Amino acid sequence: MRQPTISLSRKEGWVAFANKPKLEPPEPVTRSALIGLSDAAAADYAAQRLRYLSWLTIATxxxxxxxxxxxxxxxxxxxxxxxxxxxxxxxxxxxxxxxxxxxxxxxxxxxxxxxxxxxxxxxxxxxxxxxxxxxxxxxxxxxxxxxxxxxxxxxxxxxxxxxxxxxxxxxxxxxxxxxxxxxxxxxxxxxxxxxxxxxxxxxxxxxxxxxxxxxxxxxxxxxxxxxxxxxxxxxxxxxxxxxxxxxxMPAFHIFTERQRNEWRTTLKELERGMILVDAHPGMIADELSDYFFARTSGYIGSMMELARIGAYKAIKDGSEQITRELLDTVQISRAAEKRRYELEAAMKSGKLHSLPKQSKHRKPGDVDDDS
Ligand SMILES: Nc1ncnc2c1ncn2[C@@H]1O[C@H](COP(=O)(O)OP(=O)(O)OP(=O)(O)O)[C@@H](O)[C@H]1O
Ligand SMILES: [Mg+2]
Structure with missing residues (x-):
């Protein structure tokens, strides 16, 4: 359930926004601990995690x-x-x-x-x-x-x-x-x-x-x-x-190594904000980096939309991790999807890739035009 929205166009809403304490991330739990939670406690834990992700502001x-x-x-x-x-x-x-x-x-x-x-x-x-x-x-x-x-x-x-x-x-x-x-x-x-x-x-x-x-x-x-x-x-x-x-304030691009590093750093922050029981490091920043870029064209609004709905679904269906298969079932705004197939084709043909050198997941064919 949504929290009542506060209007930032009124001083009361603005002051509430300004004074809102920083949300701390909910503690991660193991799968067996999750299974041991009562229905009410599990629902509460789900809400805490989704609220944290909704409030997360990444220092892009x-x-x-x-x-x-x-x-x-x-x-x-x-x-x-x-x-x-x-x-x-x-x-x-x-x-x-x-x-x-x-x-x-x-x-x-x-x-x-x-x-x-x-x-x-x-x-x-x-x-x-x-x-x-x-x-x-x-x-x-x-x-x-x-x-x-x-x-x-x-x-x-x-x-x-x-x-x-x-x-x-x-x-x-x-x-x-x-x-x-x-x-x-x-x-x-x-x-x-x-x-x-x-x-x-x-x-x-x-x-x-x-x-x-x-x-x-x-x-x-x-x-x-x-x-x-x-x-x-x-x-x-x-x-x-x-x-x-x-x-x-441009969207993300992945043409240069510096841009790919910025994209990766942002995905890592996003990953840290998604508290899922079966998450693992690199789940998004390495394994789904190209996928996220193709689906969002590097727009943070679309990136957060995909992540939020993805997290919601992963919690709801109990899979507790983000995968390509799960995200394929998530629909986001049309504008974001417009360039998806064009970007996927460029990635498939090796013309474009989003992983910088520091990622072990780079494919051998990924060349750096800017290095
Ligand atoms: N730095 C950030 N960290 C996390 N989420 C962000 C960040 N910046 C934007 N978002 C999310 O992306 C979405 C779009 O952001 P925002 O409304 O700030 O964009 P905008 O450029 O003002 O868009 P519009 O032109 O439609 O007004 C929002 O849901 C917001 O929560
Ligand atoms: Mg705006």
Whole structure:
């Protein structure tokens, strides 16, 4: 059964997420110990293991690189007033782990500031160091600002955009907000009037709010949010372009030895997160490395989906290990499967392989084009 979902778009949900203690992995047990468990205890152990896997955040190289870049940008800019800070924009494909990376980053900032400054501002207002909202298909300037107000739990819904903006600024000042994360900015459609207004709103937010902004979206550059000097609305977009620093977050690739090492390290972390009674080292990172790559095209979202459903099935059917046969019965999203046959064919013909030199499971024919 699912736990009730907490909304990260409200301060209560965000604070619960930020304060959630790190989940410790459940203790591994032997098969005979598993057999000895009562039905209730076995169900509880299954739930613990699946929850652990659902909560697992792997420190992928992509996540670490984006964190390091954001950390450099934010912590090098210590000026308090009168200058618009440059804002990181994570611009990448769907399902590469953008939201996860930025939420984990925001959580760390939240915890650091609360630990240093305390949970209240001057004994009066709740300190809300980090605000996070996600845009939707029909975001207007006003609805964006209302979403910020909603995060704070502010009751205002009506008024002009300027009035709503002013209330949002009051909240940010009162709660000493230092970081505002705006996810899914691809929902700003710059070809429509609303979208351009949103872009102007973002620009004035960055001017007026004494906070750093982080933006996240799919195809942000391709959608023209960075464009300068094009069309009648160029000034807002151009000014945004100068203030934004684009951070890429690619999916995994396996063309070079370094990339294959990164893929393997990530699979090893995944393997460690799958507490199965009959698991063994290399079960995924060696034996199913090519298989996982072909099925997921190197997207962490698909990788975790395959792993979660695989673990669930392995626990349910009692096999307690991950095999190709089991994963063949797992369906994941269509987008991930689109390239499966193409990648499998390349692997079969020896053109592509995912195992680096350090894996003993490499086939003799696996050549390194980059060495
Ligand atoms: N570093 C990670 N460790 C473990 N799981 C991850 C990691 N990054 C992402 N995931 C999982 O992959 C899935 C997709 O991640 P996420 O939502 O962060 O991607 P996204 O790039 O924001 O996707 P979208 O473009 O659809 O918003 C989620 O289920 C998430 O739990
Ligand atoms: Mg996302």
């Amino acid at each position: 190289p992509q996540l670490s690189r984006v964190h390091a870049a954001m950390d450099d940008m934010i912590n090098s800019d210590l000026q308090d007033f009168d200058r618009v800070r440059s804002a990181p924009v994570i611009d990448a494909e769907p399902g590469v782990g953008k939201s996860t990376a930025v939420n984990v980053f925001g959580r760390e900032i939240h915890r650091e500031i609360i630990a240093k400054e305390g949970p209240m501002v001057g004994g009066e207002a709740e300190r809300i160091p980090v605000v996070r909202i996600g845009l939707t298909g029909n975001t207007t300037p006003k609805s964006l600002l209302v979403q910020i107000l909603d995060f704070y739990g502010h009751p205002r819904r009506s008024g002009t955009t300027l009035e709503v903006s002013s209330s949002a600024l009051d909240c940010a000042l009162r709660c000493e907000t230092e970081l505002i994360i705006i996810d899914d900015i691809h929902f700003l459609n710059l070809n429509r009037r609303d979208g351009r207004e949103v872009s102007n709103t973002l620009k004035s937010l960055a001017n007026d709010f004494p906070a750093t902004f982080i933006f996240v979206g799919v195809g942000v550059e391709a959608r023209g949010l960075f464009d300068e000097g094009l069309g009648p609305y160029e000034s807002a977009a151009a000014q945004l372009g100068r203030r934004w620093t684009r951070l890429e």
